[in-house]
Amino acid sequence: MRTSYHNHTLYSDGRATVEEMIAAARRAGLEEIGISDHFVLAADGRRFPWALSPESLEGYVDEILRARQDSGGITIRLGLEIDYFPGMADRVAELLEPYPFDFLIHSVHFVDGFAIDLNAGPWEGLPQEERDRVWRVYWEYLRAAAATGLGDIIGHFDLPKKFNYYPSADLTAEALAALDAVAAAGMAIEINCSGWDKPVKEAYPAPLYIREARRREIPLVITADAHEAGDIARHFDRARLLAADAGYTELVRFERRTRIPYPL
Numbered sequence: 193m194r195t196s197y198h199n200h201t202l203y204s205d206g207r208a209t210v211e212e213m214i215a216a217a218r219r220a221g222l223e224e225i226g227i228s229d230h231f232v233l234a235a236d237g238r239r240f241p242w243a244l245s246p247e248s249l250e251g252y253v254d255e256i257l258r259a260r261q262d263s264g265g266i267t268i269r270l271g272l273e274i275d276y277f278p279g280m281a282d283r284v285a286e287l288l289e290p291y292p293f294d295f296l297i298h299s300v301h302f303v304d305g306f307a308i309d310l311n312a313g314p315w316e317g318l319p320q321e322e323r324d325r326v327w328r329v330y331w332e333y334l335r336a337a338a339a340t341g342l343g344d345i346i347g348h349f350d351l352p353k354k355f356n357y358y359p360s361a362d363l364t365a366e367a368l369a370a371l372d373a374v375a376a377a378g379m380a381i382e383i384n385c386s387g388w389d390k391p392v393k394e395a396y397p398a399p400l401y402i403r404e405a406r407r408r409e410i411p412l413v414i415t416a417d418a419h420e421a422g423d424i425a426r427h428f429d430r431a432r433l434l435a436a437d438a439g440y441t442e443l444v445r446f447e448r449r450t451r452i453p454y455p456l
């Protein structure tokens with residue numbers, strides 16, 4: 193059994209249609225494909241051209257549900273990657289309530305207006321103490337995101353490492369507290385393979401956190417965070433080895449927000 197759950201399309205910042213992503217998953221021999229475009233509801237009402245808006249949600253859901261009717265033997269899962277903003281969880285839950293989602297990925301991409309993963313530029317211009325602050329608040333927000341209970345999977349756990357800017361102090365304790373929150377929320381974690389293709393050249397999360405996730409019995413998903421069809425199962429074999437090294441023997445998939453384990 194092979195699944196790929198974290199995938200973007202033209203509905204957000206992907207470069208392929210829903211149909212093209214599904215076709216790529218079929219070609220890659222996957223049994224399940226999940227689409228999880230960005231859904232961003234910022235506290236200040238800001239709009240992001242690269243994300244689904246509340247108005248575009250219905251069309252997105254309709255297209256994915258329609259694709260199921262002629263799926264060519266592959267199971268299509270309805271997902272979303274939701275951005276964490278303090279104080280917005282109830283409103284987001286309310287907006288998503290009418291739809292039959294299979295899984296929700298909860299991610300932190302912003303720390304008080306600072307875009308963590310857009311490009312290296314904002315990091316480059318930041319004094320080290322500000323970088324430290326971004327990392328610190330990131331772990332706080334990730335903990336808070338888990339505690340909202342909104343998501344099923346926590347997105348790219350240690351994302352701020354993307355451009356190789358690290359905190360000057362050791363924040364492992366903060367990261368482990370975030371993992372504790374993920375465990376307490378009953379959420380899964382992803383080995384997000386996109387990191388291998390970024391400046392950091394390492395999957396999210398780092399091996400230490402995968403081992404720590406295993407110790408906490410946090411369920412695991414392997415994802416590509418694909419923004420184009422060719423990336424639909426990138427580095428999955430490598431991720432399986434990483435998961436096995438950390439002691440994992442099974443992965444999970446989702447149906448209507450219920451976890452289903454299967455052998456690694």
Ligand SMILES: [Zn+2]
Pocket residue numbers: 273299301347348
């Ligand atoms: Zn993301």
Ligand SMILES: [Zn+2]
Pocket residue numbers: 198200273417
């Ligand atoms: Zn993503």
